[in-house]
Amino acid sequence: MFKVEKKKLLIVCDDKTKVFANQLSQLISSNDDTENEVIGSKDGSVVASVWEEKHFLANEAAISSDQNILFIGNTKPAKSVIPNVTEKFNQYGIHYGWLGNQAVIYVEDKLLKxxxxxxxxxxxxxxxxxxxxxxxxxxxxxxxxxxxxxxxxxxxxxxxxxxxxxxxxxxxxxxxxQQHHMAVYHFYMNALTLFLED
Structure with a gap:
């Protein structure tokens, strides 16, 4: 029996969005699949690391282009990625999308009516x-x-x-x-596997 190689995901956040980065990391590490259904990503197929923005910026030059990176929030590095991504979801002030190995999840800074x-x-x-x-x-x-x-x-x-x-x-x-929590949950349930396999 051969061992399946795990996908590695680097989640980049700031102080304000760290709770949502941790939410995604916890969803990834949870054993939530059933006998008949894969929930989110297949259990044990993804390894996630959470980095704060300052740590990412200090090490950015050493990160290879084949590293899967997800930016959460409107951080400085996320702002440089947002114009280039193909938007996959845009509803209720929630946005996420990706291009290549870089994805972003962010919420519009405005009050919903x-x-x-x-x-x-x-x-x-x-x-x-x-x-x-x-x-x-x-x-x-x-x-x-x-x-x-x-x-x-x-x-x-x-x-x-x-x-x-x-x-x-x-x-x-x-x-x-609430929008951030929903954005992370929706990304995990509907888009994480697509992003990692794209």
Whole structure:
């Protein structure tokens, strides 16, 4: 019986996206296949290493072009890869794609509108990846930033505008966290094997 060579994947992240890099590494190392179905990548077929951006940049010159690399987030090295990749997924502010041995997963830095967030939650449900905490969005969250800025100048709406801005920032942070978790999960379930074999 011959031994199957494992694919090696280098996952590059920064402090903000390390939790998502670790999520992917944990999904790869989990034994989740069933007798009848391969879930994500075949169990034991991929070895993942997580590197922070600074470690990657310090060693970039020594990394060969045949090394499979996945960048998570809008890091400096990811920004140099994003314009060149062929986008494979672009929905709900989530993007991923690859070209050759370099792939990237990132989330748009913007707050989803209420209807978009509802569609995102429906999508997560269909993918069997639901989030316990649903972010409550209202009309103020969807108000354009220019209107919020004008609102700051009007004394009678000042408290409402301030609350809206703070509330929007908190909602955006929570939603982007959910988007990142979903992006990594979706990539693992639908694209990791394709990327490694492409």
């Amino acid at each position: 209420k209807e978009e967030y509802d569609r995102f939650n429906d999508f997560c449900k269909r993918q069997k990846k639901e989030f316990e905490e649903k972010v409550k969005l209202n009309q103020l969250h969807s108000t354009p930033n220019v209107m919020k800025g004008i609102g700051l100048l009007l004394p009678y709406v000042y408290p409402v505008a301030i609350f809206s801005i703070i509330s929007s920032m908190q909602a955006k942070k929570k939603i982007m966290k």
